[in-house]
Amino acid sequence: MISNKIFDTHSHQWFLFGRDNSKPERIIDTNQYLIKTRSNALLMDPGGIELFAPMLASLVKELPLEQITHIFASHQDPDIISSLGLWDKTVPDATLYSPKIWEGFLRHFGMEHIRFKGIADQGESIVIDGLQLDFIPAHYLHSSGNFNVYDAQAKILMSGDIGAALENVDAPIFVEDFDHHIQFMEGFHKRWMPSNRAKNDWIARVRQLDIDMMCPQHGRIFKGDDVKRFLDWFEALEVGSACHQIAI
Amino acid sequence: MSLVPQNSSVFYINAAAVAAQLHKAKKIAQRVMLASSNAGVLAFRAGQSAAGFGALTSFISELAKKTVKMSDEINTIAIDISKLSTYSLSTQSASEKMHWVMKNAERSSHNSAHIESLVKPMMQVDALLEEQEMAIAAKVRQLSEQLSEMKKELSSAKIIGTMSLMESTQAESQHRAALADNAKNIVDAATEIEQHVDTSLALMKAALLAQKSNNTGI
Numbered sequence: 001m002i003s004n005k006i007f008d009t010h011s012h013q014w015f016l017f018g019r020d021n022s023k024p025e026r027i028i029d030t031n032q033y034l035i036k037t038r039s040n041a042l043l044m045d046p047g048g049i050e051l052f053a054p055m056l057a058s059l060v061k062e063l064p065l066e067q068i069t070h071i072f073a074s075h076q077d078p079d080i081i082s083s084l085g086l087w088d089k090t091v092p093d094a095t096l097y098s099p100k101i102w103e104g105f106l107r108h109f110g111m112e113h114i115r116f117k118g119i120a121d122q123g124e125s126i127v128i129d130g131l132q133l134d135f136i137p138a139h140y141l142h143s144s145g146n147f148n149v150y151d152a153q154a155k156i157l158m159s160g161d162i163g164a165a166l167e168n169v170d171a172p173i174f175v176e177d178f179d180h181h182i183q184f185m186e187g188f189h190k191r192w193m194p195s196n197r198a199k200n201d202w203i204a205r206v207r208q209l210d211i212d213m214m215c216p217q218h219g220r221i222f223k224g225d226d227v228k229r230f231l232d233w234f235e236a237l238e239v240g241s242a243c244h245q246i247a248i
Numbered sequence: 249m250s251l252v253p254q255n256s257s258v259f260y261i262n263a264a265a266v267a268a269q270l271h272k273a274k275k276i277a278q279r280v281m282l283a284s285s286n287a288g289v290l291a292f293r294a295g296q297s298a299a300g301f302g303a304l305t306s307f308i309s310e311l312a313k314k315t316v317k318m319s320d321e322i323n324t325i326a327i328d329i330s331k332l333s334t335y336s337l338s339t340q341s342a343s344e345k346m347h348w349v350m351k352n353a354e355r356s357s358h359n360s361a362h363i364e365s366l367v368k369p370m371m372q373v374d375a376l377l378e379e380q381e382m383a384i385a386a387k388v389r390q391l392s393e394q395l396s397e398m399k400k401e402l403s404s405a406k407i408i409g410t411m412s413l414m415e416s417t418q419a420e421s422q423h424r425a426a427l428a429d430n431a432k433n434i435v436d437a438a439t440e441i442e443q444h445v446d447t448s449l450a451l452m453k454a455a456l457l458a459q460k461s462n463n464t465g466i
């Protein structure tokens with residue numbers, strides 16, 4: 001698993017962990033993100049059970065485990081958070097932030113020690129060592145309760161499954177040619193994103209944010225103008241339309 | 249570094265199988281309860297000549313009741329074991345993964361600058377695992393004892409069944425066949441229940457053996 005510092009200032013750093021070529025075949029490759037502040041850290045979409053050990057090995061290179069005081073799960077999917085029962089035994093004092101509606105479901109992954117903090121539908125902000133982080137609503141994209149994390153200081157949006165691309169594990173970290181990248185995103189967004197209304201609602205909200213980097217949970221990071229390109233492309237895309245069993 | 253002790257999670261399948269065996273045993277014992285009350289009626293009708301038989305049916309009825317109760321108790325223990333070993337399976341998984349990370353960090357030249365921060369959670373998980381294993385071991389002992397106890401009751405039931413069979417020959421001829429049939433059914437039922445108990449004991453033994461070979465790292 002590679003570990004990459006994608007943002008660095010004196011106050012805080014963003015890390016990307018991913019491209020795990022040790023993962024078993026047929027398991028979707030995922031990006032895990034970490035924001036490290038002075039004495040705390042937020043681990044975002046920590047991943048599935050299969051990824052726990054490589055993640056743990058990567059994390060101890062960057063920070064002591066007890067510094068992970070906050071965990072975020074954008075939604076309930078197994079590739080996002082099925083490792084919860086293992087984190088529960090590793091960082092028992094942490095707090096998990098996740099959509100309120102998923103609490104009863106997430107507990108099925110095992111959560112005896114970690115504290116659950118449900119994020120209300122309209123979103124919330126938290127402050128970690130003086131750094132404000134906003135949970136931006138992204139419901140139905142694709143999960144019925146779903147959030148992004150926005151860091152206004154770093155101008156980074158962690159967008160969960162939005163912007164996901166299915167590529168080989170050796171793919172570069174950043175989108176280099178947007179038009180070429182579309183082929184890796186199109187099928188995923190058509191199939192997994194169910195609602196044009198939810199999509200447009202999210203686009204309107206995100207267009208108001210100042211974003212330098214948009215970081216999805218699968219595939220590559222969008223930088224600079226590619227963020228705007230993505231929003232335009234996504235806006236024009238007819239989602240909820242890739243299931244051939246349904247006449248559309 | 250020594251290998252992580254493997255835990256008792258081998259029990260979770262076998263304990264569930266024991267619960268199923270006990271459920272079957274209970275069903276048979278319930279059938280015996282019904283049969284023994286029928287036998288009581290039969291003996292009453294057969295009158296003085298079946299007085300010996302009648303006395304024995306009340307013993308059988310008691311034993312069947314006891315068997316139903318014991319089946320329930322053992323079943324509860326078996327389900328507890330299955331649950332506990334499922335929990336310990338997840339603890340074991342956490343422990344194994346932590347040990348893997350620790351070992352690789354020690355081996356590799358990469359700088360795992362904060363690897364010592366893993367020591368505390370790893371020790372906590374290993375302690376939890378040991379605690380869970382001890383709880384399972386205690387339950388397994390309890391289960392085996394209760395199963396052996398049940399076997400004793402069953403051999404009494406078999407003896408009384410055989411005695412009833414002999415008593416049935418004393419009854420007047422028109423009642424003899426029905427009484428003998430009843431007595432045979434009781435012996436058969438006790439034998440059947442005994443088989444389920446033996447299977448349960450074998451399942452527990454197999455799980456214990458599997459655990460032992462895990463612990464010695466085979």
Ligand SMILES: [Fe+2]
Pocket residue numbers: 075077142161
């Ligand atoms: Fe998802």
Ligand SMILES: [Fe+2]
Pocket residue numbers: 077079080161217218
């Ligand atoms: Fe995903």
